[in-house]
Amino acid sequence: MEFDTKTPKSVTSDPKSFASESVRMRWPVILTGAIDDIFKAISSTDDAEKQAEGKKIIEQLGSLKYEMLHDRQLTPIPEDGFPDETAAYNKELEQLGNPTWFQVPWLFAECYMYRRLNTFFTLTNHWKSYDLFARQKTDTFRTSRNAVVELAARYADIIKKIRADKDITHDPETEKILFTEMCEVCLWGNATDLSLLTNMTYEDIQKLQGSEARKAAEQNILVNNLPEAFALLKKAQAEGKKERRVDFVLDNAGFELYVDLVLAGYLLNTGLATHVVLRPKSIPWFVSDVLPTDFAALLSALANPKGFFESPTEEEKVSEKTPAPLAPKEVEDLLYVFQDWATLHGEGQLAIRPNRYWTAGGSFWRLPHEAPELHEDLKQAELVIFKGDLNYRKLVGDAWWDATTPFAEALGPMGPGSGVNVMSLRTCKADVVVGLPAGKDEELRATEGGRWRFRCQKMGLER
Incomplete structure (x- = not known):
């Protein structure tokens, strides 16, 4: 404290x-x-x-x-x-x-x-490694099928073009647009959080995903520093740094982990990063947070897409509904995504690195003091992407900052001088928010649904 x-x-x-x-x-x-x-x-x-x-x-x-x-x-x-x-x-x-x-x-x-x-x-003999949220995470990922398939097609198309014509990554405007799209996909994936969707139907969850939803939600991005993030990674690439690492401090499993991997795969295939480190939790956490086993489960689902997505969820079993078969092109795209990510993982470019500090009870203001080895490790990355609302709350101390407080100030010991380039992709669900222009918070609170219906992208680039 x-x-x-x-x-x-x-x-x-x-x-x-x-x-x-x-x-x-x-x-x-x-x-x-x-x-x-x-x-x-x-x-x-x-x-x-x-x-x-x-x-x-x-x-x-x-x-x-x-x-x-x-x-x-x-x-x-x-x-x-x-x-x-x-x-x-x-x-x-x-x-x-x-x-x-x-x-x-x-x-x-x-x-x-x-x-x-x-x-x-x-403290039991038979339940030590049991994830009581695994069933929910699996079923919710199945309900994300439409968005998963859509993104698989988009991802496969982009990566195939990159591999067929490396020049596509040398057009600055094209690169910037693709980077922005991938980051926005990664942001909107955070709309699916099982700890918050306790009263929503699966149909409600599906409406939060897909390209049309992303386009409609663009107006809700409050703070956008993606150009600075892109410039940071391009600078490291142009300087010819041998290792250019991007870390993801993960949030939710299922669809959000899927979109995290879409961004990670894009960064690795374009050379904006040479390595990506995924940082999951070590114990079942906040219902839907990623465990190392969730990464393996996601790859397993993509390796057998028909077996996974054509199996009914718990809710579908009760209502005796049968999922429609996947189309051959959908299976082809999903298998392409699996092969790409499995190869990146097998070759060591995509690594999983859990740390029990992510389930400590305090804010990340304590991280440099309580977990100095982890702090030093994070400093080796060009960019550390903190996903989700909880990580945002921990970054800014879950405190009642004035909404106009600069993000870098609210980061405290993780801000300027920390040696860590922090990027937060966050769906605004909790009360705390910083970095807004004067009057914006009051404007949002006065709208129907309040500030919680909007999304935030926040980023600090100080070392």
């Missing part, structure tokens, strides 16, 4: 905040879904010991939900094999005065919930 911003943080006690809505409405729904998932998993096994452990997990989930709904105190996290982590969480819990659920900093409480939830599994 000593390295945090002194600007007041978002707290669950503010009745008008998204933090208050989260603890009272969103999180209990998420825990209910977790209980349903374990019930299904128990029914699919004949192992008596696993069933008994599963029933205990359900009891723990129910108790956590009860504590939350009745504003009980947050209790210490039991040691589960990572003593430094649990000690850090419990020390902060004590420093906060052992708060209740309705009277606690939002960022810490949300991270605490998922970290404590994980102990329910790690």
Whole structure:
């Protein structure tokens, strides 16, 4: 806490905040879904010991939900094999005065919930590596089929043209346009966040994806520094740097990871980057966040697109619906994408590098002090792309900044002088926002749906 911003943080006690809505409405729904998932998993096994452990997990989930709904105190996290982590969480819990659920900093409480939830599994014999959100992530990716197929065709067309005529990447205007399109695809992919879409139908989710949705949403980009990002990567390329790395601090699995890979593959195929490092979480986190296994699952789905996309989701099974077969051209494009990404991964250009610090309970203002080795590693990249709302909140300390505060200032120790080029691709969902022109925040709050219906791209280029 000593390295945090002194600007007041978002707290669950503010009745008008998204933090208050989260603890009272969103999180209990998420825990209910977790209980349903374990019930299904128990029914699919004949192992008596696993069933008994599963029933205990359900009891723990129910108790956590009860504590939350009745504003009980947050209790210490039991040691589960990572003593430094649990000690850090419990020390902060004590420093906060052992708060209740309705009277606690939002960022810490949300991270605490998922970290404590994980102990329910790690302290068992049969459920240690179980991802209780995997079923949801898989089903939601299946519902993204139309957008996945559309982007596969677009990606295959672009990459084939690049390989057939390298000159296409030497036309500055074409390069810039393609880079911008790929980054915007990567931004809009963040519209699918399972922790927020608890009350949406699959049809609602599909409307958030696809080219028409992207075109309609362009007016909602509030701050756009993509030209500076492009110039940064082009400069490194022109200087002939042998290794030009771009890191992705990942957010959601499924469709968002897919669009992250679209951008990553584009950067590698054009030479704007020579290496891409994907940085997933190490434990199930915020429902839909990427685990290393999610990367493998996505490649597996693309390697067998008919088997994956023609299988019904849980919802489709209940309603007895059967997905339409993929067209031969759709299968061809999806297999092309798989082969491209599998090759880049196999040759070491596309790497997976998890770090348990991404599931710590505090903001990234602490990162240079608490995780110096990780900080040094990030400094080796030309650009570090932080995906999603949680990473944005952590970057700016989840604090009540004035909306006109410069992004570089709100980054604190991760801003100017940190040695890290930070780019944030974020769908604006939480309360915190910085870098807006004077009067813009007030204008957005006055619109129907408020500021949360808009999107932000924010970027800092200071080292």
